[in-house]
Amino acid sequence: MISLAGRDIAHAWGKFVFTGIGLGLLIGVTLTMAGVYRGMVDDAKALLDNSGADLWVVQQDTQGPYAESSSLPDDSYRAILGMAGVARAANVTYLTIQVSALDNHQAREVRAMVVGVTPDGAGHPGTLTLAKIREIAVLKLIGTRNRTIASMIVQQSLALGLIGFVVGKVSATFWAPIFPKYVLLESGDALRGFVAVMVICVLASFLAIRAALKIDPAEAIGG
Amino acid sequence: MAEAATPSPDRGIRIEALRKVYGHGDTAVEALKNVNMVVGPGEVVGLIGPSGSGKSTLLKCLGAVVEPTSGRMVLGQDVIYDHRWNITDLRALRRDKIGFVFQAPYLIPFLDMTDNVALLPMLAGVANAEARKRAVDLLTTLDVQHRAKAVPSQLSEGEQQRVSIARGLINRPPVILADEPTAPLDSERALAVSRILNQMARQFDTAIIVVTHDEKIIPTFKRIYHIRDGVTV
Numbered sequence: 122m123i124s125l126a127g128r129d130i131a132h133a134w135g136k137f138v139f140t141g142i143g144l145g146l147l148i149g150v151t152l153t154m155a156g157v158y159r160g161m162v163d164d165a166k167a168l169l170d171n172s173g174a175d176l177w178v179v180q181q182d183t184q185g186p187y188a189e190s191s192s193l194p195d196d197s198y199r200a201i202l203g204m205a206g207v208a209r210a211a212n213v214t215y216l217t218i219q220v221s222a223l224d225n226h227q228a229r230e231v232r233a234m235v236v237g238v239t240p241d242g243a244g245h246p247g248t249l250t251l252a253k254i255r256e257i258a259v260l261k262l263i264g265t266r267n268r269t270i271a272s273m274i275v276q277q278s279l280a281l282g283l284i285g286f287v288v289g290k291v292s293a294t295f296w297a298p299i300f301p302k303y304v305l306l307e308s309g310d311a312l313r314g315f316v317a318v319m320v321i322c323v324l325a326s327f328l329a330i331r332a333a334l335k336i337d338p339a340e341a342i343g344g
Numbered sequence: 345m346a347e348a349a350t351p352s353p354d355r356g357i358r359i360e361a362l363r364k365v366y367g368h369g370d371t372a373v374e375a376l377k378n379v380n381m382v383v384g385p386g387e388v389v390g391l392i393g394p395s396g397s398g399k400s401t402l403l404k405c406l407g408a409v410v411e412p413t414s415g416r417m418v419l420g421q422d423v424i425y426d427h428r429w430n431i432t433d434l435r436a437l438r439r440d441k442i443g444f445v446f447q448a449p450y451l452i453p454f455l456d457m458t459d460n461v462a463l464l465p466m467l468a469g470v471a472n473a474e475a476r477k478r479a480v481d482l483l484t485t486l487d488v489q490h491r492a493k494a495v496p497s498q499l500s501e502g503e504q505q506r507v508s509i510a511r512g513l514i515n516r517p518p519v520i521l522a523d524e525p526t527a528p529l530d531s532e533r534a535l536a537v538s539r540i541l542n543q544m545a546r547q548f549d550t551a552i553i554v555v556t557h558d559e560k561i562i563p564t565f566k567r568i569y570h571i572r573d574g575v576t577v
Contacts, residue, residue, distance in 0.1 A: 255450060256450070256452065256453075259444075259446070259450045259452075260452075261435075262407065262409065262438060262444060263438065263439060263444060263463075263464055263467070263511070264435050264436060264438045264439025264440070264464065264467055264468070265435075265467055266435065266467070269467070337409070338409045338438075339404045339407075339409040339410055341444070341446065341450065342400060342403050342404050342407060342409065342444075342446070342521075342523055
């Protein structure tokens, strides 16, 4: 039996390849958008949760401090400090900017977030990374093997990749019927996309594992 | 000067002429010059001294995460350090022979209290069901069994510290190192934690060394070691 599909592809391989690339881009964009959204939420949560603030005061009718630009007069915090029940208050500034950085004598554009805080004042950001360092240091101190920690990081990374892929695939599946062009979603494409996402997750987790293995268990003991 | 106790054959800890130097040559810093301690089973001793006196370095040496430069450490009948480590698997030593209680409880945020405590025996190869049973028994002893299924964020600081004590005790280590265990607690809770440490030391025949600045609990120690400029006095 001849391969009808193969013959058809061979007959118009250019059209097929470009259609495949287009479909791949669609799934990629979907996954990327989900990733961008999750990254923003994660960034925002890291900043907000680790600041230790109980309450954020932002400009009226804005969704600050992270989702939307919000500015207040510099001395507003003094009025807030005067309110009953307020123990500490301080100004915080977040600004995301694009800057040029030198990398091996080559200029490249990088996105940077500048955070301005009052030294030792309220809203001073901790970081999620530091909290993780202490957690991993404690795990190592109490005798957890490096491979157990590495396995945990890989599993988390794979789980995150799996969720991201499922979200992207489901979004693409719902989007396809209403897309203004015929979209054919094949299981083989989804499978390749899934494998690619998993491979990327494993590679990315190697970086985290390298950092985790460098953590000294002595960090769990203060001083 | 602290009065020395006699350790039982298989419990307690003895430290002799312990010394730790960081760096070499002109930049060398002698963090510990001559530390001598004996803590018997069932005994809780305080270790106090000003900042920079060498308390943390001593804890790190006792906790087998920093190698001393010279001296001797005996855990029960095992000479674990005699001018070099006599133990090849320091991770297993920490897991099986040394319990840790920190200033903050540092519980694993995504595990419930039972599994936070059961994690250590699980790491040592104990079956999950058996490890959990031991954890629940210990949580009951420490009167926090009603929070066994809660995660750390659902507990008060005092309850979390009790759970971290349970974690330190679960493998029945001969020695527990407690680093400022009452620092974040108010007087009442600090004294409660101190009482628990004394009770657990007697019940489990464990030697407990408590590093503290907390004046509230200092009177609860029968013996106190002072450390100054790297020397126990």
